[in-house]
Amino acid sequence: MNHAKRRTLAVVVTAAVLAVTAACGGRVGENGRIGVVYLNAEGYYAGVERGLRATLGEEGRGPQLLQTNIQSDPARESSFISTMSSAKADALIVSPASATASVPAMRLAKESGVPVICYNTCVEDEQARKYVRAFVLGSPEEFGRVSGEQMADHFLRAGRRAPQVGIINCEQFEVCVQRRKGFERALKEKVPGARIVASQQGLQMDEAVERAQQLLTAHPDLDAFYGEAGSQTLGAVRAVETRGRIGETAVFGGDMSVEAAKKLQDGRVLKGVADISGIKVGRLAGEVARAVLAGNPPAGFIVPAPVDRYLGAQDGARWLREHPDGIP
Structure with a gap:
């Protein structure tokens, strides 16, 4: 769910063009067309786009990517998936907005004969296996475990046996719930006295900063934050900096x-980061679609x-050397 370098990923073909194309029975791209849903405008999704194009080919050589940032x-x-379903896109590659509210859109695509590939997020498991x-x-x-182990080692080096930890979460999405579970399990395996004092959801950057500041007000001796994804992590960092907790509260x-x-x-x-490369995910999603x-x-x-x-x-x-253009 997770950045400084943001890239607006807009729909590249209008609904009107798609409607005409569907009515005429033609194709937007002679090599096919694939609808792509990006959850938000964070840099991760620019990486996904790059990975997709690396696998599927640039415009003119591979299927045309009809993209939207929801x-x-x-x-x-x-709305976008309804348009793709009506236009009989060859496939949909989707990071759904909700485990539950996105189910009707997945069902519509399946009933319209459009295969759906999820990446990063998906609908709840039982429904996903029906429609995806x-x-x-x-x-x-494993993603959460990485941060739990990193934080635990940080506390052990500092001699902290009963640290207080706050979480800024993205638990509208099931993957974030599972990240928290992996994080807490790994942290408490190494530091049994660690205590999660609060967990607040902050999906967008501004909201994440606000929630982290609220936690610092309520728990002024907070030893560390865990951010479940990019906006949550950087929101916590900004809150620590703003509140003058540098050197006191790690992220x-x-x-x-x-x-x-x-x-x-x-x-x-910021001391440690777990990452799933958008470029790598985009390549895998493109391979699965093909x-x-x-x-x-x-x-x-x-x-x-x-x-x-x-x-x-x-x-x-x-990381900066390996990603000179900032695409993750």
């Missing part, structure tokens, strides 16, 4: 970006994406 809004998602062909997913439990969390890498390189607040359209869907429903670990200033600097 800004975490199920209504926008529903495959789900490209980095293990959320661990998810999703690399230019800002996260720079904060990690700085090292005063396989599904060729009649060779993956054997398993879950298509695993790798979870990467970044810890300390050297890893922040390395």
